[in-house]
Amino acid sequence: MCAEHASIDLDGPAEADPPAGDVRRNYTLGVLSGAVGTMSFQFMHPELILAGMIYALTESTMLVALVTVVSKACILAPQLLVGHRLEHHALKRPFFIGLGIVKFFAVAGMVLAISRLSPGSTGWPLVLFYLTYAIACTCAGAGYVVFMDMAGRMIPSGKVGSFFGMRHFLGGVLAPVLALVVIHPVLTKVTLPFNYVIVVATGAVLAVVNLALFAMCRESPGPKARTPTTLGESLRRGMGWLRSDRNYRNYFWQRVAFRVNYLGLAFYIPFGHRTLARGRSAAEVALLGGIMVGTMILGSTVASALWGRVADRHGYRRCMMGAGVLFTLGPALALAAPRLQAVTTAVDLPLTVYLLALLAMASGIQGSVIGGTQFMVTTAPPHRRISYVAFQNTITSPLT
Numbered sequence: 001m002c003a004e005h006a007s008i009d010l011d012g013p014a015e016a017d018p019p020a021g022d023v024r025r026n027y028t029l030g031v032l033s034g035a036v037g038t039m040s041f042q043f044m045h046p047e048l049i050l051a052g053m054i055y056a057l058t059e060s061t062m063l064v065a066l067v068t069v070v071s072k073a074c075i076l077a078p079q080l081l082v083g084h085r086l087e088h089h090a091l092k093r094p095f096f097i098g099l100g101i102v103k104f105f106a107v108a109g110m111v112l113a114i115s116r117l118s119p120g121s122t123g124w125p126l127v128l129f130y131l132t133y134a135i136a137c138t139c140a141g142a143g144y145v146v147f148m149d150m151a152g153r154m155i156p157s158g159k160v161g162s163f164f165g166m167r168h169f170l171g172g173v174l175a176p177v178l179a180l181v182v183i184h185p186v187l188t189k190v191t192l193p194f195n196y197v198i199v200v201a202t203g204a205v206l207a208v209v210n211l212a213l214f215a216m217c218r219e220s221p222g223p224k225a226r227t228p229t230t231l232g233e234s235l236r237r238g239m240g241w242l243r244s245d246r247n248y249r250n251y252f253w254q255r256v257a258f259r260v261n262y263l264g265l266a267f268y269i270p271f272g273h274r275t276l277a278r279g280r281s282a283a284e285v286a287l288l289g290g291i292m293v294g295t296m297i298l299g300s301t302v303a304s305a306l307w308g309r310v311a312d313r314h315g316y317r318r319c320m321m322g323a324g325v326l327f328t329l330g331p332a333l334a335l336a337a338p339r340l341q342a343v344t345t346a347v348d349l350p351l352t353v354y355l356l357a358l359l360a361m362a363s364g365i366q367g368s369v370i371g372g373t374q375f376m377v378t379t380a381p382p383h384r385r386i387s388y389v390a391f392q393n394t395i396t397s398p399l400t
Contacts, residue, residue: 026154026217031166033213036206038171039178043203044107046071049183050133053196057117058126070130074137075144076397079390082142084234087386090221096146100211103139106132107204114200117193145393147214149385152377153222158312161319161374165308168366172301223383237384238391248392251375254320255396258368261327265361268334269293272354275338288351295355299362307363307370316378319371326364333357 044050051067054060086095109132116125155163182202187195229237241248269292276288311319334357337350380388 022154022218022220023156023159027159027163029213029217030151030155030163031170033210034164034167035170035174036213037210038167038175040203040206040210042175042179043183043199043206044110044136049196049199053114053193056192057119058122063126066130067133070134071137072397074134075141076394078138078142079145080231080234080238080387080394082145083384083387083390084229084231086146087225087384088228090224091219092146092150093215093217093219096143096150097211097215099139099143099146100207100215103136103143104204104208104211106136106139107200107207110136111197111201111204114193115197119192145386145390148373148377148389150217150219152380152382152385154217154219157378160377161311161316161370162305162308164373165304165306165311165370168304168370169301169308172297172304176297225383234387234391237387238395241388241391247375247379248388251372252392252396254324255368255372255392258323258327258364259396261331262361262365264331265365268358268361271334272337272358276341276350276354291351292355292358295358296362299359300366303363303366304370307367310367311370311374316371316375319367319374323364323367323371326360326367330357330360330364333360 042049046067051064054067055064058064086092089095110129113125113129113132117129151160151163183199186198189195190198242252243249272292273288307319307322310322333353337354337357340350340353376389376392377385
């Protein structure tokens with residue numbers, strides 16, 4: 001284990017589980033805030049909502065791509081910066097609340113910019129939109145690593161897995177319902193750009209609810225670094241963890257392998273269409289695509305709750321090993337499915353096997369996410385948890 005885990009720059013009280021009453025309060029509020037946060041994200045989804053809006057208004061593929069670039073870059077860029085500037089503070093909640101308030105005003109600026117956009121516009125509203133979106137993403141990225149540190153001190157290590165699993169589960173249940181009941185009707189029945197004004201403004205309101213819920217959690221002072229450090233020192237510390245901390249290094253390589261694996265996930269639906277939809281009508285092909293997407297959503301949502309329980313009872317290793325098995329099983333089933341078309345059975349065997357492949361991939365992804373989150377939250381040096389998470393995210397970011 002890295003010497004940093006017992007480093008001389010540790011200050012403050014030793015990390016301990018909070019009182020039982022605080023644990024129940026933090027767990028419940030944290031799960032609810034996660035579900036609301038997931039819903040808020042759906043209203044401002046970079047690929048599904050914002051990119052669609054930009055294309056509808058500008059028909060520029062370059063500006064559409066810029067949405068994703070800004071999202072990825074601004075969410076990842078501030079994480080290490082936040083770590084070396086905040087780790088010498090015993091309480092992180094004031095900074096989390098401050099970042100949430102700035103993010104709200106940035107999203108309000110996005111709403112203003114969208115309301116002033118018109119088809120073919122390229123003036124100041126477009127510049128304002130990208131500027132405020134960059135600020136909102138920066139606050140989201142910084143808030144993420146601060147939240148991870150807070151969660152590590154507000155939730156006992158034996159409940160971290162189910163805590164994150166239930167956040168994913170509840171958000172996964174509510175988000176599709178919200179998309180069908182609210183997002184789709186608004187986007188199809190309200191004229192451009194006011195349909196997107198309503199959608200993004202609703203996302204801003206949900207972001208406030210998310211912030212308010214988590215702000216009501218009780219945070220106790222915990223271990224902290226003695227002094228702030230520089231970005232260069234944070235990078236050197238991260239490289240030191242990779243060299244001396246075997247678990248941290250193994251997790252890095254496993255994360256790289258897993259991410260390479262599910263980069264191919266984007267091709268599962270097209271491959272299924274091409275190999276399983278031959279001879280089907282257009283309506284049947286559309287239905288097939290819907291079944292595949294629904295299977296992925298269902299598998300991911302249910303798996304979140306199950307992996308959370310596994311993580312609590314058996315630890316992150318069991319999650320990682322299970323995810324590895326599923327990542328191996330998914331491609332094998334997908335490749336085998338078309339070869340079963342000659343087999344006559346009462347059910348559509350090729351489609352059934354292919355849906356099992358999608359379930360395996362969706363479940364594997366959730367297992368790797370929940371297991372990895374539990375690993376980083378529970379094994380990080382308590383006074384360097386932000387840097388521990390941020391460095392891992394930063395060096396694997398090219399694969400996101």
